Amino acid sequence: MEDIIVTHDLTRSFGKFVAVSKLNLNIRCGEIYGFLGPNGAGKSTAIRMLCGILQPTSGTAQVLGYDLLNETEKIKRKIGYMSQKFSLYDDLSVEENLEFYAGVYEVPLKESKSRVAEMIEMANLTGREKEVVANLSGGWKQRLALGCAIISRPSLVFLDEPTSGVSPTSRRMFFNIIQGLANNGVTVMVTTHFMDEAERCNRIAFISGGRLMATDTPDNLKKNIIRGYLVELAVPDALEQVGRIEALPYVSECNIHGPLLHVLLEHESNAADLRTVTGVEPKMITPSLEDVFVTLAKS
């Protein structure tokens, strides 16, 4: 698969503060690439550089085969961008918003009508074309904003925290639509700080403090990052036990998880030792992405 974005040591500082530090990424054509990290990790700064809105302090990148430093205008014309705030006009209808964005992206006038219809169909907006945006719920607004962002049929779309204000049901519908886009060859780069959203991406990058901590498929990250054997332990009075269990020589980590403990053992055979000590049968569990990132953040 061809790479649609390649970055080399991409860096951006604001004064003394380094927001993005030596970022090296390869994003492939037609993949859904998740960009994950806490607030202030540098996600938006990185995206804004890749869109050509923000000049890097150092480093280079190719986006859609164009040079990020010298061909920003070409890049801007060929990408779609959906911001956290959806940027829709509340007093315009669904259709009017789409027509407006068709104009902004210079979709030829004679094509505009069919393109608007295509977006309404794609984004599941049928039946409420004439509705004013102010009356729509979060899920509808989100899908309309997506329609507006891709009305020019870009081959690369940036979605910056697209699911704020959206219920889980709408979120599923949204990701099904995104997958449809990816199947048609569109590359989707999406930022989020929700782990469950990251699970839905083909590959994810986790950044923290401006640095890339890891990038891989969710499955591989779960398999490869955590060294050890993760078990769930239903001990009574979990909170009191944390310290004692953490102190055991074969326990690398112990975290409280509601009424349960998650214990990271050095080896599978330690499960029996743990049972002897606690009198409770440990249950093996697959680490969650969150477990992965806690481990990464500590390393």
Next chain:
Amino acid sequence: MIKITELSKAFGSIGAVHEINLEIKKQEIIGIVGPDGAGKTTLLRMVCGLITPDHGQVLVMGKAPDRMEEEKDKLGYMPQRFSLYGDLTVSENINFFGSLYSLDKKTIQDRADEILGLTNLIAFKNRLADNLSGGMKQKLSLTCALVTRPDILVLDEPTYGVDPESRKEFWKILYRLNKEGKTILLSTPYMDEAELCMKVAFMDNGRIVSVDSPANMREKFSYTVLELKSSIKNSHVLRDIPGVIDAYFYGDSYHIVTPKDRDNLQFIEAALNERNIEVFKLEEIAPSIEDVFVSLAEKEVV
């Protein structure tokens, strides 16, 4: 500790909270879980008496929140966004906050070390709040809410946008406070944090869809979730299979929701084979708390 009856609030034509009933018992950790805009903040603000309800009633320890002048120090509130002073140090913020509640200097001093110890901030006492990380700022907000030694803590999205490790640490502190007897009412947009609460109230569109313990919620979930790895490119094919309630895309696999039935794995596998769909892997997985939420909000118009 808190009793909410038929509580409603609208802002203009937008109904933020609709006829909510909820009871919170002593020493419970109850989480209001739902997406942004579901009405969580409005609900919590009404519990604290910061917003007047249109209808219905909130009783905190038997009293309306706006009549709690004498007992106001029984309730600690941590607002959603950081609202402390960046150019004051950690200690100075605590002093300031304590004096707002007319605590005398000595009392504040005595308590400061204790609560800073609880939230693991003691080493950062003299640091300017502006120079704290996101997770530490949240801990400082919590510390300030503790200065009056409240029995009830109302925390509005205390872990929003904080890195996973700090979130875990924050929860550890909450459990400790809870063990000491505090009742905790908090909101969160993270589905996975629902599992960390003793009781969860799912909120959507201003309504509470369900209240129960996470374990009971899973128990009541009447479907099986299967994970499928396959070469197919579209979940529509899966939705057409009889007995499939929902199918959705999940990274490099699909999740298929079917009724709880012992044979459905074989049945789905047969149906897939019949349709010439290549199956790399098909197995039952534990439903996520999100699956539970979606099934509860099934009737929602999206």
